[in-house]
Amino acid sequence: MRKKWLGLGLSVILAAGIAGCGGSGNNGNGGAGNGKSDGSTGAPSAETGAPIQLKYWTDDRHDQEYIKELINKFNETNGDNIQVELTVMSENYTQSVDIAFSSNQAPDVLRLKSANTSEFVKKGYLAPLDDYLTDDMKTEFGSLLIDNVNRFDGKVYSLANTGLTMRLVYNKDLFAKAGIEKPPVSLQEMVDDAKKITEVGKSEGIYGFALNFKNPKQAFDRSIREILSLSGYQGLGFDLKTGQFDFTPYAQVIEYFKQMYKDGSILPGAESLDIDPLRAQFAAGKIGMYLSFSTEPGVYKDQFPTEINWAGALAPTLDGQIKGTSEIVSAGTWLGISARSAHQDAAWKFVQYMYGDEVLKTYHEKGFGIAIVPSIVEQAKNPEIGGMEGFLVGEHDSLWPAAPSVTPEGSTYADAFFKYILDGGDLKAVTADLNARYNAALSKAVEKGEITVTPDPAFDPSKPQGE
Structure with missing residues (x-):
């Protein structure tokens, strides 16, 4: 399966017109310590006495x-008198990064994801890595350099590590208790199953469904995105065939979520629920199912050890038919260096260490993410971790082309749809308003040259990799 995934991943990149190896014309000698020559990068030295202090921020x-x-x-071992301090942020990671940069307290190294890299580059937060990349690193990671994901205007800002699959996470014991034989394959089945679980478990504080609705966008992006891609639609509301936003399919899914809310099948207080408290409730056997990433097996091994009998399965689709593929997300970025760091050379030494083969191989084998770097795919073993078997890349998983990221005037799609779930209203009007505002923002971004959109009328959602 790993070798099949390797071929699949490379064909996606070729189909998207991605260039292979190469950065932005540097001389290829790269390596640690060959950054900017003006002295501003703070080259490490073991002779200075005081250690070079680096801050690494992540929301993982x-x-x-x-x-x-x-x-x-x-x-303990770097030999260059460098000390890295780890800070694990909460759900407001992007906002915290914005505040840190505006107050000159930015970290030196940042965890980057597909959802934030573009904005961080636009805001000038990140330093290009091209002058640091060795020939070996260009060979190892070059086939995974993706325009508008980790490479912008010919400059590389991050390298790939893993990708995340998305699945329905469900409690087998609660399903059995409610007389449900298998995970739902359609949204109507999911609604019905959530209601059954709630009916048999409510007296014990057990409910059929939950999501981390404290942040609606994060909740929907780990659930509706998956449902839509398997149903044959781009999961963030963008129509790849027309090159326009169309939230009509999204609205169809929202109707089912609203029904679960109306039925009382969603864990009470989910409106203010963060992802870790949700996981704690699931580990305690209080939630029948939710949708999330392939990070969950690691969570239930180390962060919230649990004795419940749980598993991962493909998400349900709109009508029970699989017409697309499950999107593998966050598959192009991992670490980046702050453009404001006074110690960029030292930061690169740490980044280079983190991108070492043994680190990446072990990261995959421990189940923290699914390796996509070809050389790591070839040598890594399948993760030996409970529950991971349901998240491994299979025939229904693939990469999708990147959708444009725009900021509309007014509420986001996540906030608007979540408000509808809670308060009701005219869903067609909500959808039409979102389409108008998002496409207006898209047009402005295209006019300013910030985004390039090319409609693909022949796009096949069952083969987004172009095979």
């Missing part, structure tokens, strides 16, 4: 114990 919690181990090892 599922892998924090492993990352702590890696940082401790680096701090």
Whole structure:
């Protein structure tokens, strides 16, 4: 399966017109310590006495114990008097990064994801890595350089590590208690199953469904995105065939979510629920199912150990038919260096250490993410971790082309749809308003040259990789 995924991933990149190896014309000698020559990057020196202090910020919690181990090892062995301090942020990571940069307290190294890299580059937060990349690194990671994901205007700002699959996470024991034989394959089945679980478990504080609705966008992006891509639609509301936003399919899914809310099948207080408290409730056997990423097996191994009998399965689709593929997300970025760091050379030494083969291989084998770097795919074993078998890349998983990121005037799609779930209203009007505002923002971004959109009338959602 790993070799099949390797071929699939490479064909996606070729189909998207992505260039292969190469950065932005640097001389290829790269390596640690060959950054800017004006002295502003703070080249490490073991002779200065005081250690060079680096701050690394991340919003990942599922892998924090492993990352702590890696940082401790680096701090003890790097030989350049560099000390890295890890900060694991809460759900307001992007906002915290904005505040840090505006107050000159930015970290030196940042965890980057597909959802934030573009904005961070536009805001000038990130330093290009091209002058640091060695020939070996260009060979190893070059086929995974994706325009508008980790490469912008010919400059590389991050390298790939893993991708995340998305699945329905469900409690097998609660399903059995409610007389449900298998996970739902359609949204109507999901609604019905959530109601059944709630009916048999409500007296014990058990409910059929939950999501981290404290942040509606994060909740929907780990659930509706998956449902839509398997149903044959781009999961963030963008129509790849027309090159326009169309939230009509999104609205169809929202109707089912609203029904679960109306039925009382959603865990009470979910409106203010963050992802970790949700996981704690699931580990305690209080939630029948939710949708999330392939980070969950690691969470229930280390962060919230549980004795419940749980598993991951493909998400349900709109009508029970699989007409697309499950999108593998966050598959182009991992670490980046702050453009404001006074110690960019030292930061690169840490980043280069983190991108070492043994680190990436172990990251995959421990189940923190699914490796997509070809050389790591070839040598890594399948993760031996409970529940991971339901998240491994299979025939229904693939990469999708990147959708444009725009900021509309007024509320976002997540806030508007979540308000509808809670308060009701005219869903057609809500959808039409979102389409108008998002396409207006898209037009403005295209006119300013910030975004390039090319409609693909022949796009096939069952083969987004172009095979």
